[in-house]
Amino acid sequence: MALEGLRAWKRIFWRQILLALGLLGLFLCGLPKFRHLETFIPMGVCPSATVSLLRDNFTGALHPWARPEVLTCTPWGAPIIWDGTFDPDVAQQEASQQNLTIGLTVFAVGRYLEKYLERFLETAEQxxxxxxxxxxxxxxxxxxAVPRxxxxxDRRLRVERVVRERRWQDVSMxxxxxxxxxxxxxxxxxAHFVFCMDIDQHFSGAFGPEALAESVAQLHSWHYHWPRWLLPFERDARSAAALTRGEGDFYYHAAVFGGSVAALRGLTxxxxxxxxWDRARGLEARWHDESHLNxxxxxxxxxxxxxxxxCWSPDIGPRAEIRRPRLLWAPKEYRLLRD
Known part of the structure; x- marks a missing residue:
């Protein structure tokens, strides 16, 4: 009887494992109903000592306690900016007093120019x-072909000619x-500060001086709830972009990054x-320049x-913690745009 009971428990155990793996597979494939399960993964809580010290040269005092449902600081004490954690009027005043010029770069290559550039610039103006x-x-x-x-x-447009690369991956890199x-x-x-952005998105809300800092990273909207072991870092140890298990803080999106000119010179x-380095060795990181950015x-x-x-993807659907999206991804039409 004991042996039969052990076998029954083994069957139950392996069925649970297979069910969990199946659900994980569906979750990772992005099926909407399963993606909502990630909202139950806690994002963490800022230590009270860190919360009391959070300030910013471009926003004045921050209010991380205003958003207790999300993580509002990093382990090294940098703020994570959410709607409600800053006063936009104070941010405008702080930036105006510093008499700044801010650059915004975008690559409009191939069919991406006709498809996205005009709306990107028009919404940026707003x-x-x-x-x-x-x-x-x-x-x-x-x-x-750049639209007027x-x-x-005090807003200008400069157009710089680049050589079109053979593959879209090479354009990105x-x-x-x-x-x-x-x-x-x-x-x-x-420019004093510069933001570098992907073209296949458009502005939908105020993207103001609260985003400025010496170096700025963007939490990837598809991965911000995921545990670190699931994040899609480059794992090929031969690549210059490789991170080992246990390395990496958050997964950052290459669609938005920025900072001072000096900091961005170092990053780029x-x-x-x-x-x-990778190309000389016949390698290509999983997510190309985004892997190296991470x-x-x-x-x-x-x-x-x-x-x-x-920088939000509407494909994910509504989320309670996403109050005011500032940038929205455009629908991905890779077959049309990348041939």
Missing amino acids: HFMVGQRVVYYVFTERPG VALGP ARMRTLHAALGGWLGRE AHCALGLA KFFWLHKPAKVLSPEF
Whole structure:
């Protein structure tokens, strides 16, 4: 009887394991009903000692306790900016007193130019750093095709010609080298702080000076609830982007990153060198330049982290903690755009 009971328990145990693996597979594949299960994974809580010390040169005093349902600081004491944790009026005043020029870079290559650029720029005019001096830098192989968009006072558009790479992966990876050169040229001389963004998204809410810092990373909207062991870091030890098990703090999205010119020169140099190292060895990181970006931010912690509200994917669906999305992903049409 004891042997039969043991066998029955083994069957139950393995059925539970298989069920758990099946659910995990569905969850990772992104099926909407299963994606909502991740909201039950706790994000963590800021230590009270850290909360009392959180301040920011661009927002004044922060209010992390205003959002107890989400994580509002990092283990190294940097703020994670959520709606309600800052006063936007104070942020505007702080930035205006510093007399800043803010750069915004975007790559519009191939069919991405016609599909996304006009809406990106038009919505940026409505929501990006309103009231501040802004220089848009558009990198494209077809400067003459850049749409004419009405710009407000103290807002300019510069178009820089780039060579179109053969593969879309190479377009993505080449931008670190291109950005590094631009930051050492006109862009670096014109702007004090710069944001680098993907083109296949549009602004939907105020993206203001509260996002500024010496170095800024963006929590990936598809991964911000996941435990560290599930995050899609590069695991091939041969790659310059590799992180071992136990390394990595959060998974950051390469669709939005920023900081001072000096900090971004360091970031882009690191990523460009890592990409060149991999290419020389016939390697390609799982998520290309994003993998190298995550390696950089593991080694050099960002001074500020933006919550998923600042770059949200509507495909995930509504979330209680996502109060005011600032950027929204456009529908991905890779078959149309990447051939």
